[in-house]
Amino acid sequence: MNRVVITGLGVVAPNGVGLQEFTDAIQKGKSGITFHQELKEKGFSCCIGGIPKISEEKIAQYLTPLQLRGFNSTSILYGCISGVDAWKDAGFSVDENSILDYDAGIIFGTGTSGIEKFRESIYKIDDNKVRRLGSTSVVQTMASGISAYLGGILGVGNQITTNSSACTTGTEALLLGFERIKTGKAKRMLVGSSSDSSLYSWGGFDAMRVMTYKHNESPEKGSRPMSASASGFVPGSGAAALVLESLESALERKATIYAEVLGGNINSGGQRNGGSLTAPNAEAVQRCIKDALVDAKISADKIDAINGHLTATSKDALEIRNWTIALNRKGENFPLINSLKSQIGHCLAASGAIESVATVLQIKDQLVFPNINCDDIHPEISELIHKDKIPQKLIKKEINFLAKASFGFGDVNACVIFKKYLDN
Known part of the structure; x- marks a missing residue:
């Protein structure tokens, strides 16, 4: 079994496009949430969101x-930018005439792809002229369009695929790539996920009344x-990519x-025992975290x-309750915890x-970035963990083990354990 490193x-995020801009933003607690007039004109209750500026x-x-x-x-645009940047950041060149690399592959997920393109295409035709959708509509609207574009740009010959598991998509892609390298089926995998900034993606969530409508005048x-x-939640969009590689x-x-x-670990609550399309099965969430620790071969007190x-x-x-139970840690014994969504909103599949990426940067720079907009901690959370465990300002701290989890629509879960690399 190979050790796997990053x-x-x-990254293409609402508060920063490119690794340096994003790093500066998350450390400063910079919000990428802005007001969007188009949402208001279309009758949205929530008229704010996070859209990368490119x-x-x-x-x-x-x-x-x-x-x-x-x-x-x-979706494809954000994925291509983040994917190419990650590939170059790892020290690889991007050359259309490069030799095909059979040791490298791509797992790049998305929730929906090309909704705007599909609408643009069908708006111009009626049902009797379907063949006039146009050749460019195919690759832009199929889910695997994102990995198809990147596969051609980078010239990789191992597995190239797109996964889709709602909000767990990106964390799942990382773990799928990790397993492929760990078991020797690839030496390098570009993994990540992307989500488009389409009104047609956000409109359904607005109709479900799960997005905030109280801060249209104060988006940040x-x-x-x-x-x-x-x-x-506040809707967001963007993409990020990581190059995973065997340590050797x-x-x-x-x-x-x-x-x-x-x-790490990936599982599902099966929409049983309190779980549903939109609510988590708490037992499954706890088991996902516990099994991730077992897979990583570390104890909960190391996090x-x-x-x-x-x-x-x-x-x-x-x-938070699920974390306290899974780790058997609470109060002042609980690890520091943060949510990047306070700065960029919920970027859905991305x-x-x-x-x-933000988690890995905390290990690289040995710090914990701040939560913003959390000066009034929820009372149920205050009963579980000490308020100092939810940092309001950047904290410089030795970070050796860090857990990242995602829980998604359909009662699906993923948790990954990262570690500071030591040459031993």
Whole structure:
């Protein structure tokens, strides 16, 4: 079994595009949530959201004029930018004439892809002219479009696929890539996930009344995980990518190593025992965390910090309770915990990947980034853990083991354990 390390990172987030901008933002607690007039004009209750800012000039650095012909998929765009950045960050070149690399593959997930493109295509035709959808609509609207684009750009020959498991998608992709390298089926895997910034993705959630409507005049204060005044999540979009590599390969290349992936677990609550399409089976969540620790071969008392799922909904207190039970730690003995969603909103299928990059950066820089908008901790959470375990400001701290979890629509769970890399 191979040890697996992280050698490259790329990110497109509402509060920062590119690794340096994103790193600066999360350390400062910079919000990427803004008001969007178009949402108001379309009658949305929640008129705020997190959308990455990307110029046309930057887009042209990643996609060719041919690829951009008839292009209208932010999911693929975000994924390509983050994926190429991570690949280059790991020390690999991007060359359309490169030799095919059979030791490298891609698992890059998404929830929906190309909704805007599909609407654009069908809006122009009637049912008798379906053949006029246009050739560019195919790859942009199929779920695997994201991995297909990246596979061609990078020229990799191992497994190339797209996974989709709601909010757990990015964390699941990471663990699937980890297993492939661990068992020797690949030396390198680009893993990540992406979510588009489409009104047609967000509209359904607005109709479900799970998004906040109380902060249209104060968007930066809208996303409030673990807060007593939380009133629903804020939608976000973007993508992130990580290059996973066998330790042997990384050392052979003298690559920079950000952290090590120790192990993890993926499971489901089966929509039983309190679990449903939208609510978690608490027993399954606890088991997912416990089994992740077993897979990583570490005890719960080793965890220095947690990057939770924590969406700013009514389930935040239940998630904290699940962590306390799974780790058998509470009060002042509980690890530090934060939620990146306080800064960028809930980026849906992209959340696990973006938050995993933020988690790895905490190990790299030996710190815990701040939670914002949580000066009024939910009373049920206060009963479980000490308020100092929810940092309001950046904390410089030795971080050796860090847990990241995602819990998604359909009662699905994923938890990964990261470790500071030590040469021993």
